[in-house]
Amino acid sequence: MEGLNRAVCHVDVLIVGGGPVGLITAIQLAKFGHSGSIAVIEKHLKSSQDQYGRAITLYPRSSEILDQLGLADELAQECFACRSTVSYDKDGNEVQGRGWYFMENMKDTQWDFALVLRQKYQEEIFRRRLNELGVKLEAAVELIQVNVDDAVQQGDYKITAVTKNRMTGEDQTIMCKYLVGADGGRSFVRRTLDIPFNGSTTEDKWVRIDGIIETNMPKSRVYGSIESPAHGNVLWAALDHAATRIGFAFTAERQKQYPDFNEAAAIAEATASVKPFTLKFHQVHWFTVYSVGQRVARNFFTKDCVFLAGDACHTHSSGAAQGMNTGIHDACNLGWKLSMVLDGLASPSLLNTYESERLPNIQKLINYDKDISRLMTMQLPSGWKGDPNADPNEILGIVMEEASTFTSGLSIAFDLNDLNVMGSFESSFNPMPVSPGQRGPDVxxxxxxxxxxxxxxxxxxxxxxxxxxxxxxxxxxxxxxxxxxxxxxxxxxxxxxxxxxxxxxxxxxxxxxxxxxxxxxxxxxxxxxxxxxxxxxxxxxxxxxxxxxxxxxxxxxxxxxxxxxxxxxxxxxxxxxxxxxxx
Known part of the structure; x- marks a missing residue:
């Protein structure tokens, strides 16, 4: 918004974070008629942060809701559409029905595949669309202070935010009615408002590496897994632009071998993780090593004017590839509700349903992710009461299959509330295929x-x-x-x-x-x-x-x-x- 050039400006909504969650939230508000009354800021210059890595996979329900916003077609033009999977045991033999096999059976949707497109390319598309709608992403602009005046009524300018332009050093004061913190796992918005971020981070570490590779793996352009004794259940994901992602557990024992975990170390470990298959990198686009943890913010909506979305209010492993998907669901649950309140079409109480609908689904994901992340590191789930000698790879396949419709997003549902109301309709079928609070099927x-x-x-x-x-x-x-x-x-x-x-x-x-x-x-x-x-x-x-x-x-x-x-x-x-x- 041009008002950001003034010493003090007023906007209806300030969105903090220029990743997919912040961009999609902004796109919705602009699309719904608020392009002149929102501001979007991003701490980092995109030129310095446009790495290839981070999130890669959109599941069917995410694609559906982006499609209804007019955003999915362009993603589909550039993506790797994954409909095939494979699992190999430690000896390189193909094993049926394990790992990502559920992805071959995502039905009841036009988007019956995993839309694989690295976050770098998704963000480029979202930024272009936002710009077309008349909203500029302001970077590198950092939020450095937030004050909420509780004496001001909801819907007025309750929030005073101070930002700093990291290029010029200039401060800016922004008065806003609502603030959306989509600023990642280390969210400044969450921390400055003292919102507890409950959960834990384990000692487990995982590695992810992307690049152009050469391999003798029989099926390589798929979403796959390799059951490695030393590296856990190894992720093999065919990516856009002919690239591949490999991800694996990085045990404490193997960490000791690398005082400095650099690109050469990442290549060496990736090569070892896919044995008995061969692997040669022609080009490395990106790699990272990170700790696995699950955390959830106590509040997604606080002080009647501040929202958290995406990683700012929930983090988990990348084991089930849910990070970007959950953030998109947050943004698309919030966008239309906030727009209706701003337009005076709905009471501000509608905004309370954002947290009440999203939080239970996030908690369900966190519980599921705890099992997934342990199984992928060759550990049985905490509190496991089955066979103590069970093969974690086999249990992993069962767990992922049982959670398949939740992972795809097609069974994500909300409890009854003012928005989801049981009416007088009585289905001719028992059980009723579709109830209030459930996804409306595409027919x-x-x-x-x-x-x-x-x-x-x-x-x-x-x-x-x-x-x-x-x-x-x-x-x-x-x-x-x-x-x-x-x-x-x-x-x-x-x-x-x-x-x-x-x-x-x-x-x-x-x-x-x-x-x-x-x-x-x-x-x-x-x-x-x-x-x-x-x-x-x-x-x-x-x-x-x-x-x-x-x-x-x-x-x-x-x-x-x-x-x-x-x-x-x-x-x-x-x-x-x-x-x-x-x-």
Missing amino acids: HLQKPGTNEATRLHKETPNNARFYIVVFSGEPKHTSPSLRNFSECLEGSKILSDARLPISWLTIPAKSGPSAFELLGIMPFGKLFYDEEQTAHLRYGIGIERGGVMVLRPDGWVGTSTALNEDAVVELEAYFKSVLLIDS
Whole structure:
């Protein structure tokens, strides 16, 4: 924001951290109409920090939510799309069903693969998009002081932040309504506000090294593992631009061999870790050695105005490749909520659901990661009650398979709250495939007239709007219900208020030459056909009764109602609890 050039400037939101989490948060706010009222600062000049390493993998749900923000296509253009995996035992024999095998079975999504693109390239794409939206990333600008005035009411300028330009030495005072700390595991925002960062760091160390390699491994352009007696469960990941990442445990015994762990040492250990296969580096892009730990901030939202996101509020090993994914989920849970509050469309109390929805899922990940990180270093999980002589590699495969839908993000769900409300809808299927608080599945549809194929996620982009999706079933059965619903809707001042962030879709379980002739009424919003009835089936909606689903802006199901005249009353009650609506 140009105001950063003044001695004191005022912004609605100050975002601290120019990595993927900060950039995606900023992109959302800019996309939702706040480009002139946000500032994004980054401590490091990107030219000095653009290393190849760090995060590499986006799982399906992360790709889906980025797709609904219009960000995934460009990532897909440049990525290595990984759909194949392999596991080798210590002798180089292929072992079935272990390691990353679950990645071959990520179904129920268009993005049924691991999108592998190093953080360097992802950030380049995100920075370009942010710039296109009229927001400049300010670097190298460091946050050096934060004060929150508790006497100022929420929504006003409660925060006084002081930054320093590390190039010129000049200080800047920024007054803001909200501050987002996306400034990494050593977060200044978290530390200066004295937010406890609970957890522990183990003595275990891991090495990661990226580069252009040559090997005799039979299957090398995959996500794989090698069960090394000396280096644990070794990660082998094919990367973008024909590169490869190798990661392994670095035991205390092996650390003693290297007073100085330099590039030559990293190459030597990587070469030893993949035995019996050969390995030759033609070029090293990046390497690191780091300690493994799991920590969670006590609060993700504090003082009614400060948020933590990504590594600033949770850190864990890279064992399950969740770091960037969890940060993206944080950003996309927060972005639309913050935008609606800034626009006066929702009460500030909506912001409390950021922590209540994200924290339980992070804790679940931390518990899972503790087991994963131990197993990858050839140790059985803490408190293990099974066979004490069990093979950690075998247990690892079981644990990763059991957690597969959580790892892919497709089963990440939220508890019931004001946003996630059980409605009157009763599924024709038991158990109900999709409930409030769960991801809204991406289903295939057809456009009217041309019968072109499309997808529900494509037709419900994240524009900080809710979608009311009327699954109208088979019209010959549901026509009376549709008419009653339509008549009641005409009398609803709330649901017909164009000022509210609500859009409509109608999905009949049949196609026809005319939407009106097919339904007997005009459709609600845009209409798309579900001629093969797969969309109704996936959402658990019987074609003889139909149903209504509300999708949140981020793509999770908000509520579901029966298709009848009472649905209008239910929907009004739902939106009254979520949005600021004039009675």
